[in-house]
Amino acid sequence: MTVRFAILGAGRIGQVHAKAVASTPQATLVAIADPVSAAAQSVSDAYGCDIRTIDAISQSADVDAVVICTPTDTHADLIEQFARAGKAVFCEKPVDLDLDRVRDCIKVVAAQKATLMVGFQRRFDPDFMALKKAIDDGAIGDVEMVTLTSRDPGAPPADYIKRSGGIFRDMTIHDFDVARWLLGEEVETVQAAASVLTDPAIKALGDYDSVNVILTTASGKQCTINNTRRATYGYDQRIEVHGSLGSVSAENHRESRIEIANGAGYTRPPLLNFFMSRYTAAYANEIAAFVAAIANGTPTPTTGFDGLKALELADAAIKSVETGQVIKLS
């Protein structure tokens, strides 16, 4: 079976997914939609697919699945539209910035018995998959403490920050998902600290740039998350999981594997500087997993529920910072 795809949105991440679809053996790219016709044309040229409107796509019999890469505030509506149209839906995170809207959307998906996968690409990074496999294989025994370090090379533009829902919903949300994935147990309490250290403009926007979070589960497992919007040495993405029998960690990706030694010491290149080059393989694997789930009729590895839970943790972290309290999730 070949899964026939349409991509909604031909921006940066839309192009990434278009390439992923085009290079997945069991998938084919049928159509692209974007209000900016040059963007749509560019994808059409590169992969030989049609240009259609979103509404046309939702009625296209030759489309089995869509990848939603449109602005965040359209996600929930589009998920519902395409779930109702009988298409399998892959949606970039987040489903919505509002928890109630997410809950409603998931209900629609469930009512339609539709397929919804939310884009948490880190779960599909080959190194993180190897780390998870080591845990699942028993290499470190029972998971006890997870340590996540995610640092961006630089803050996004003010405009982006304004619409982002804040650092916890925009950036930490990936770590919340990874935490749930690795802890293997739902989070019960959330506490956080947040401040602005890199740029006062971020404070003016009502957001933070430097945060630390502690999560705990019912059985006492703990996870810490460290985020900053500015790491001069590149895009820093580390995981360490400590267990009863040992620890497992995943190293960063550098620009190359060379090392130069001289009187100043031994220097290796900085890290890859952009999430798209860092997670190239993850984006491809993610689409391949979506395709495989559709083709095999199996559940997708991430769902709307995962999007919901990660957002709940983000909201709890914000509440913790605002109240100075440890927040219990119900």
Add this chain to the structure above:
Amino acid sequence: MTVRFAILGAGRIGQVHAKAVASTPQATLVAIADPVSAAAQSVSDAYGCDIRTIDAISQSADVDAVVICTPTDTHADLIEQFARAGKAVFCEKPVDLDLDRVRDCIKVVAAQKATLMVGFQRRFDPDFMALKKAIDDGAIGDVEMVTLTSRDPGAPPADYIKRSGGIFRDMTIHDFDVARWLLGEEVETVQAAASVLTDPAIKALGDYDSVNVILTTASGKQCTINNTRRATYGYDQRIEVHGSLGSVSAENHRESRIEIANGAGYTRPPLLNFFMSRYTAAYANEIAAFVAAIANGTPTPTTGFDGLKALELADAAIKSVETGQVIKLS
């Protein structure tokens, strides 16, 4: 000038300090005191020093300085006794497990204008000193976030835990001191999570074995501390400091620098398994710094105040765990 020393207590740590004194050029070991005469004799034999009682030492004209290595509950009394006797005092942490007692003790020291150095040896580890120097030299710009990982190979005996004041006062206290040292600013808020994951016996003793702490300062700097009583791969002691211009970290100490490659992969030896072998150089440097301060009439690098502040952070962490609140230090 040669500083003439007596050591109070000939146990494990007393022997470490005896050796440090004996190998410090400007210091000489005059006397050892220990109620267990075999222990005192052993130190006397090794370094050719007298065996005296504690009271005799406090009246010995040929002793300039003492190192207090007796049980914790005697520390504050001995500090006061020797401060009054005009001796310079080096005391192993903690001064006392009770904050008020520590405050009183420090007042006595201050009233006597006595010298008191509290044993936070990590500040004297060559690698951590190199890390601190890199920060002071401006290599990472302004300090923003400190990440401390301290994991013991295994929990101490139940008897020790009972008298220890709990993991925060016994183990995390070293990290609290390192945090203050590296943040370069006093801590304003403390929040923590704690659980028992390695051994239910620790729960039965009313203690924890796995904790995470977040500290913040007035300017918004943050520090996280991760502790566990059980790391199968050895004594894990890591520091990472993130700043406006970069990050600096210090690596662990392994049993040796070899690496074996075979079909199972590339394996380096586990970490040194014991704090005394890990911090051998730190213990020697610490005594050398104490001697230099006395000889030069300069302040000691750590004082009773440092002991007090670290204990305040430990008490705040405990309160945070108990109340589910972020604790503000006054």
Add this chain to the structure above:
Amino acid sequence: MTVRFAILGAGRIGQVHAKAVASTPQATLVAIADPVSAAAQSVSDAYGCDIRTIDAISQSADVDAVVICTPTDTHADLIEQFARAGKAVFCEKPVDLDLDRVRDCIKVVAAQKATLMVGFQRRFDPDFMALKKAIDDGAIGDVEMVTLTSRDPGAPPADYIKRSGGIFRDMTIHDFDVARWLLGEEVETVQAAASVLTDPAIKALGDYDSVNVILTTASGKQCTINNTRRATYGYDQRIEVHGSLGSVSAENHRESRIEIANGAGYTRPPLLNFFMSRYTAAYANEIAAFVAAIANGTPTPTTGFDGLKALELADAAIKSVETGQVIKLS
């Protein structure tokens, strides 16, 4: 301009190059040739290209360039045939196992003013390119000593070894090319040691499995090459270049970037186990460089001359082992 390709030979390496051609934007795969029709069909199915005979391809007006992936003993004849047919030729190393035959072949290519690139893919590995760039950028000053370590996971089948020309012409030849590339100066003397340590069957075939080589240049630069046919930890490919101002090295590629710590130590996965997965990016870059040279009318980065020089070094190494002498190249 789009360069229209045919691949001669649909075996393992032919498939690698077919994929590389298909994914190079400026190239298109027009035809495949292979006497085994199932092999040809498989490439045709995958990339939608014609199946043609070699002779048909040499007369195809719609083919600009060919990639020769046929058995070694056909290389020189095919290079000549396609050079005469006016096609640009990419040929897997070696041109031939016989030096005189290589010289004749190169003469034909020169007489036809044809384009010939010989497949030394290591020059196109991203890490090795970064290393070379660091040298060219002056990071280590003048190159003084090059150290090459190339170890295969396991020996090829006896049949392959028989026809390979021996380890120096089959395996070390890649290092000879890298040596020339990095030394930036032609090699003047060659000396070598060779023995059989991994499998007596290799001795029975008249070959070696473990060799070390020293090369020197006129100005006194030196290069050592270490090869073995058996490395239990994977496909080991390291370069280190020492210069007047420092050294630069390139690290191996592991199966993943995780590390597991437990009582046995810290273990990272073994190396990628196969030259094709290790050099995936190199093979793609190599074809891209060939395409760019054709499209831009610039010289190819490697030529028949490079194939010749590497083979001369291989022959000299063999002579050194046989005679116990340092061999001077004329």
Add this chain to the structure above:
Amino acid sequence: MTVRFAILGAGRIGQVHAKAVASTPQATLVAIADPVSAAAQSVSDAYGCDIRTIDAISQSADVDAVVICTPTDTHADLIEQFARAGKAVFCEKPVDLDLDRVRDCIKVVAAQKATLMVGFQRRFDPDFMALKKAIDDGAIGDVEMVTLTSRDPGAPPADYIKRSGGIFRDMTIHDFDVARWLLGEEVETVQAAASVLTDPAIKALGDYDSVNVILTTASGKQCTINNTRRATYGYDQRIEVHGSLGSVSAENHRESRIEIANGAGYTRPPLLNFFMSRYTAAYANEIAAFVAAIANGTPTPTTGFDGLKALELADAAIKSVETGQVIKLS
């Protein structure tokens, strides 16, 4: 039993050995000899030992063992003198620069049934001992190829070079000894390349600064040695041993274990810059091993024979460079 020592020569290496003797529990330093009285006095002051002439020491009943740290051209005579005087002798390498003189000297030692240990300290480095132990424990199976990299931070003064016997007898000789130790089999052939790349003054002195050597044994094991007199990044001392089941390597010693990350990359400090700080532990272990052999009446771990064999390899390497031939050892 306490072994009573005298040190002959109070120079740099004499002071290292004096300290090693003083800190070895089973040894005591009785006397120091040096024609420069200030040097002798300094050692005497530091360790409270007598100052005596060499002749007086050879007749001192209270001296069991001597450490010869005098100029190279006095070594053989002093070894003979003290062997005849019934003292155990530890002599810094080399016994002599002339092979025949070494052979004669060893005969005298043998005739006297005297104890002679030659100072090849690398065998006593804790990391290299761990590497050797891994081999002996079977971690890599049968040893096949040894790779030794020894690079000095800078060349010694011209005066030193003149009297040194050349780089092979002065610097590579340590690697020759390590090669024999690790190969576990005597070397049968030697071939080498040598040039001057760092400083023409070295050429004027008739010496080389950059050399590579290949050694082979009867069973076909191979060893390469890479030396240069100039490594800008410090004192580079690496060993890698490849065997039938895997490889083992030993890493260098850096100034500290910190790493700084910024836009320029990840930088670790350069290597320790001086052989004495690099091999501090090795020098202490070496003397402890000598003392243990005397105290236990067991053979010393290195002997005059080891000094002889290493010198034979050095002479063969020189001959190989001069003749362009592989040199067979008889």
